[in-house]
Amino acid sequence: MSDTTAATGVPEALAEPVTRVRPGWMSLLFFANIALWLGVYAPIQVLLPQQAEMLDAANKETVFGIVTGIGALMALIANPAIGLLSDRTCSRFGRRHPWTVAGAVIGAAGLLVLAVAPNIVLMTVGWCLVQAGLNGMLATLMSGIADRVPVSQRAQVGGLVGIAQMLGTVLGAVVVVVMLDLAGLPLGYSACAVIVLAGAAAFVLRTPDARLPVAYRPSGDVKEILANLWVSPRRHPDFAWAWACHFMINLGNAFGTLYLLFFLKDAVHYPNPDSGLLIMMGLYGAALVVGAVLAGHFSDKSGRRKPYVLVSSGVMALAALLLVVWQTWPVALIASPLLGVGFGIYMAVALAMLTQVLPTAQDRAKDLGVVNIANALPQVVAPLLTTLILEWLGGYPALFAAAAIATLLAGALVTRVRAVQ
Numbered sequence: 001m002s003d004t005t006a007a008t009g010v011p012e013a014l015a016e017p018v019t020r021v022r023p024g025w026m027s028l029l030f031f032a033n034i035a036l037w038l039g040v041y042a043p044i045q046v047l048l049p050q051q052a053e054m055l056d057a058a059n060k061e062t063v064f065g066i067v068t069g070i071g072a073l074m075a076l077i078a079n080p081a082i083g084l085l086s087d088r089t090c091s092r093f094g095r096r097h098p099w100t101v102a103g104a105v106i107g108a109a110g111l112l113v114l115a116v117a118p119n120i121v122l123m124t125v126g127w128c129l130v131q132a133g134l135n136g137m138l139a140t141l142m143s144g145i146a147d148r149v150p151v152s153q154r155a156q157v158g159g160l161v162g163i164a165q166m167l168g169t170v171l172g173a174v175v176v177v178v179m180l181d182l183a184g185l186p187l188g189y190s191a192c193a194v195i196v197l198a199g200a201a202a203f204v205l206r207t208p209d210a211r212l213p214v215a216y217r218p219s220g221d222v223k224e225i226l227a228n229l230w231v232s233p234r235r236h237p238d239f240a241w242a243w244a245c246h247f248m249i250n251l252g253n254a255f256g257t258l259y260l261l262f263f264l265k266d267a268v269h270y271p272n273p274d275s276g277l278l279i280m281m282g283l284y285g286a287a288l289v290v291g292a293v294l295a296g297h298f299s300d301k302s303g304r305r306k307p308y309v310l311v312s313s314g315v316m317a318l319a320a321l322l323l324v325v326w327q328t329w330p331v332a333l334i335a336s337p338l339l340g341v342g343f344g345i346y347m348a349v350a351l352a353m354l355t356q357v358l359p360t361a362q363d364r365a366k367d368l369g370v371v372n373i374a375n376a377l378p379q380v381v382a383p384l385l386t387t388l389i390l391e392w393l394g395g396y397p398a399l400f401a402a403a404a405i406a407t408l409l410a411g412a413l414v415t416r417v418r419a420v421q
Contacts, residue, residue, distance in 0.1 A: 035199020162347025
């Protein structure tokens with residue numbers, strides 16, 4: 001019996017954390033998240049668009065939208081499902097680590113399938129494996145924050161996770177552009193697979209994961225377990241409002257970032273879109289770090305979350321509105337850091353806010369899996385809506401207007417959360 005169990009009657013795996021996590025733990029979580037997001041966003045930003053263009057140049061946007069949309073549907077299923085399974089895992093290796101490893105292996109396998117995919121069908125299969133595996137890994141890594149990090153430190157850790165997401169995106173773009181120059185798509189995908197496995201291995205091998213005693217495993221038959229995936233908005237309104245805010249922020253961010261490569265090619269007419277994307281992501285990333293670090297520090301110090309969400313939604317909307325009016329390279333260079341600082345502020349406080357409104361300790365990973373649907377669902381919705389917007393509703397100005405509307409709605413929704421300041 002652990003000290004936590006003896007003192008409180010609650011096993012360590014279910015106890016509310018009170019001891020601040022150390023820099024070593026945060027560093028390993030940081031690296032694992034960089035690896036995870038590199039595995040997701042390097043393909044989305046560079047490899048999948050390039051592959052779609054290679055397989056069907058005339059319909060590249062449609063192919064890209066179909067592949068990413070179907071893959072995101074897999075993410076919707078995998079995230080809460082793996083979270084729910086980890087909540088019920090009583091392995092001697094812990095609740096989360098076995099699923100982190102499984103997710104990384106499946107995701108890496110999907111990246112290797114993409115490396116050799118000769119057609120759109122196999123390309124879709126590969127991306128589904130990537131989304132299923134890496135979203136399962138995401139569910140367990142995020143649950144580690146609720147399992148290990150006290151409330152007074154969560155914005156700081158959330159800021160690091162936000163920076164890791166950005167760095168994974170930027171480093172992924174750098175890695176795959178270099179690999180594309182060296183040996184093409186196969187080496188780019190293979191490099192991503194190796195980095196994903198390395199990040200997961202480092203975290204699992206060097207961090208603790210409390211074992212859940214069998215006596216505390218949530219009970220229920222298959223029907224009851226599946227029903228438990230639903231979190232009632234009526235019973236848990238703060239969770240519902242925070243989820244809706246998270247969804248709208250991510251939808252706005254997806255509208256603003258998913259089609260940047262095509263935006264630079266077709267609207268800005270930048271002569272070297274790949275290099276232009278790296279420049280934009282570099283500015284975005286640097287600003288995101290500043291926003292996340294400052295917001296994380298001051299949010300934890302004050303205990304307040306909602307004012308930072310309101311600021312972030314306004315700044316992100318401003319970035320999008322600039323591109324509504326001017327689709328030019330100089331304005332893109334202004335909008336990129338604005339979007340980055342806004343999203344950095346949001347990411348710093350989002351995890352802190354969301355973990356503070358989780359319904360129960362027993363279902364942390366499942367509920368965070370439900371939260372992560374708000375990350376994945378925009379990747380289903382955004383490609384479908386973007387295709388309609390670009391073809392029928394006014395092109396890229398209308399797309400960035402939709403991004404601004406989504407982020408402003410997020411600000412309105414967060415005001416309805418009562419349990420968090």
